[in-house]
Amino acid sequence: MPRTTFSQAIELALSAAMAEDDRVLVLGEDVQMLRRSLFLRFGTQRVRNTPISESAMLGTALGAAMAGWRPVAEIMFVDFVTVAMDMLMNHAAKLATFSNGRWRAPLVVRAACGGGYGDAGQHEQALWGMLAGVPGLSVVVPSTPADAAGLMLAALHDPGPVVFLEHKLLSQDWLEAVGGHSRARAALDVPENGTIGEVSFPPEATPLGQAALRRPGTNLALVSVGVGVHRCLSAAATLADEGIDTAVLDLRTVSPLDREAVTELASSTGHVLVVDEDYTRGGLSGEIAAVIAERDTGARFGRVTCEGTIPYARELEREMLPNEQRIVTAAHRLLGRESRQAASSQRAR
């Protein structure tokens, strides 16, 4: 299978779908420049620059989807989706129920998400928890190029609406656009296995609601999405060296959530640690705690999450976002193996 970057993988899925189905449209701010290969191939009718009007953009995409087209509306950063929240939350998400299932809006909202490059909390949020909390919205967060293509294809085939979130640390296009990649000294913790990998051609759809076990393990389950999966894999290797056999589950979609995979792993390991770049409260990590409690798994639960607004300074940002060190420390605590270092530093306080 050819090795493909995360950004190219999404383009691969989009171009395949656009070639196959004339009703697939791409609209958004600057898409004729940002997605210029699609623009060149499919023209101004199907790749449309919108004004900086997120609300009109999402509403237009919704209306077109209701009238039989299959739009992909590209909101640059997921933080900006809040400007158009009414169209997404009160309209797109409600259509299926209010029409008694007679009307669907096959709409994909594509947006870059996530932090770790110094943009602070108005441009670096995850927000998948908030979005997934709205009934009627599917939310996908790929962590590899294969899933980037696969989940985009699945989103395009879904009766919708689906929010497709691409993490900026995985996307070369976005890293270059925000200027992080071009400067050697702006050291970014980019997980290599997420940015480039094998993608089948033509790409295959990744079913929504199906988690992937990235690493088996018997003592502890790390559960995550997006860049968090790669942080978990690093932490799992460190924990394995200490004799803690650690599994890593990549949820891939936040809604619908693969409750079976979570339940199974919680039961088999007895310890679940959720690693979520999104906010602590009212989101994915709490939902997973509910799943393992409701299903009587008896598993212990812990979480490494974003506790507050992401600050600008790189050191503060690093502490706010889940990192390998925070995951290892939380794993020790969850397993009752408080590391000596942590214990002594606590005494010092």
Add this chain to the structure above:
Amino acid sequence: MSAQPDLRSLYRQMCRMRYVEETVAGLWNDGLITGEMHLGTGEEATIAGVAAHLRPGDALSVDYRSTPPFVAHGVDLEAIFRELLGDAGGLDGGRAGHMHLLSPEHLAAASGIVGASAPVVCGFGLAAQLDGRGQVAVAFFGDGAVNEGMVMESLNLASVWRLPVVFVCKDNRWAVTTRSRSVTAGGLRHRARGFGLPVVTVDGRDVAAVWRAAGRAVDNARRGLGPTFLIARVERLEGHFLGDPLMQVARNTRVLTAEVAPLVAGVWSGPGAGLPVRLRSLMRLSQTIAAAMLGQVRPRKDPLMLTRGLLEASQAAALEQETRAEVAGALAAARGGKVLRSA
């Protein structure tokens, strides 16, 4: 308000803003400032001409090209540099960065969300109106932002409530990499007039013209005569942000050459639209790139050069020397502090 602008003091402010932004660009290129970086170079005459009319107690609501208006509004340079370096001693403890600069002491707030300065300035304006001490509130935003519903809503609200607000629309004719005229219907003047706002259009590179127009707008606001929509034509000298892919293509022939092959290949790639449609796309992309390149070579667009020409050469040079030293001193002091950043 004196009838004639003090060109020396305006030029001095413009130099301070420019040298701060040049310093910021250097720090960004060195990787000491991370994330995106939107510079306000090219907007100095507009910012200086407006800010000269502000008094303590007046409020400022600005976009992500926030450093120049903060500089002109009297925020400490060292505190700004420390902030952008992510230093705990920065204006906002290193937690804000350039897109979210906040100074409650100056009633000055920035936002990284396009158009967000407009609703916030209405609140500053309402507070000023309620306080009744003749204070005003000024917002800066770009012409791309007028397509945000929140900006339109704000113009209406400010107009019906006769808020003491000046909306300054910095018209650089670009919305990121999209040319504004392709996404903005009806024109800026007609649009603002539709809300019953007085509209003034001014060459935003001409600091004296901006100073006069802004003086009338601020004066009207102070006297309870309501808001003004001030359109200032400016140049965007450094693209949407540093690292702007469009600017890289426009400036660097190596990047341009590297982009040509995939663009031409795209015309022939895979099933899709017919050849005429593809060639039209190629034409439109080429026009956009050409417009960006033209923006790079057109002479006499730099507001600093224009203002310098109005001063005696020795006077201008002395102001430049003085402000360069001020900015360099602030940077040195800022770099002396402990910088919080990961290796």
